Amino acid sequence: MNKKRGQQSMVFAFPPVITSTANIVGPMEGEGILTEFYDQIMEDNLNNKNSWELCESYMMEWAIRTAVAKDNCVMEDVDYVLAGDLLNQLMSTHFAIRNLDRPFLGLYGACSTMVESMLIGSTLIDGGYANKIVAAVSSHHDTAERQYRFPTEQGVQRPMISQWTVTGASAAVLSVIGTGPRITAATVGKIVDMGIKDPNAMGPAMAPAAADTIWRHFSDTGRQPGYYDMIYTGDLGNVGKSLVIELFKERGVDLSANYEDCGCMIYKKNQDAHSGASGCASSGIVFTGYIYKMLLGKKMRKILLVGTGSLHSPTSYQQKESIPCIAHAIAVEI
Incomplete structure (x- = not known):
């Protein structure tokens, strides 16, 4: 096969x-x-x-x-x-x-x-x-x-x-065996670099990589956004999430009905997190907690989880390099 x-x-x-x-x-x-x-x-x-x-x-x-x-x-x-x-x-x-x-x-x-x-x-x-x-x-x-x-x-x-x-x-x-949601498909992302150099602007830097991977996942698998109950990105925050929705609108696709970003789900507005959450644990704690339990309870049956990464370093920033970004996706179904 x-x-x-x-x-x-x-x-x-x-x-x-x-x-x-x-x-x-x-x-x-x-x-x-x-x-x-x-x-x-x-x-x-x-x-x-x-x-x-x-x-x-x-x-x-x-x-x-x-x-x-x-x-x-x-x-x-x-x-x-x-x-x-x-x-x-x-x-x-x-x-x-x-x-x-x-x-x-x-x-x-x-x-x-x-x-x-x-x-x-x-x-x-x-x-x-x-x-x-x-x-x-x-x-x-x-x-x-x-x-x-x-x-x-x-x-x-x-x-x-x-x-x-x-x-x-x-x-x-x-x-290999057991009960619970299964990882049925995956999409490996490409590095996308739109020339952003501000390390505070990680959401805008990563949004094009997220949109590219999600679009490639749909193209490769023949699936549409409606196939999934929800599509989650990792840590784009409020600004990056809005940009992903806009990038899909330019392609004639409305992603807003079943799309959310984990970085927008962690902190309350009065916690002064500004644009939202980031970090490896952003998608990690949301997936292993909220999303996993929703799948186990069959309140959701199919989700696409898209991890987003800003691949800059202190050295690359000091050398005034732009920020290369990546996004990978897994389909989780029960």
Whole structure:
């Protein structure tokens, strides 16, 4: 069976089952819109650790171990862990995974990493190379600010177009058998760079990549937007979400009826997140919490999750480079 569809997509012959998920968030996320869908809410952004980076590692390890425990298995049953974060050399991920003693693939797709890890995990299971995989991500507002922008102690004023990096971690267990929603198809994105250089404008930078991948998914699979109950992008925020809708209008397609961005679903308006949420954990905590439970309860049966990533670095910004962006998509159905 030819599993390739069109230029960038694939349909799985043996769709992996998402048999369990887990997530953990910081206090700001816990006070937001989706409070009831989080497994643990920390009291502060350090959680009794000596640094924000150690706290982020703790969150990822906790999410992985909790997802595995929910799956009624042990770490030794996991064939591979696929995970990543936002920091240089996947710092938080490597310190988290060293305690798990499992085969590991570190992934960097910026904020698209949750979908990227589930996409790659699905191909491994569909190809018969694994029976059980854990896909995981983490991000932390204070570690990201320290690396990409300014120390939080400086209290630098943020422009209104900027987004708030989510403090949290999420994990999903993908299995060859079991009950739960299945990952039925996937689309691998291309790098799209529209020349934007402002690292605060990540939503506008990533929106064209998101629109390109969604459009390619429809073209490759022959599906229309109405095939899905909902289409979710990762962390475009209010500005980026509006741009995706406009880009589809230019193609004669109304995406507004069943489209939402995870970055618009986490914080309340009075929390001063400006344009919304960002970070690896933005789509991660929304998917492993709210979306997963909606699928399990059959309140939604088919969704398209599009992870979006801004692939700049402190070095590329200092060298005045523009921001290359990426988006990957998975179709999840029950």
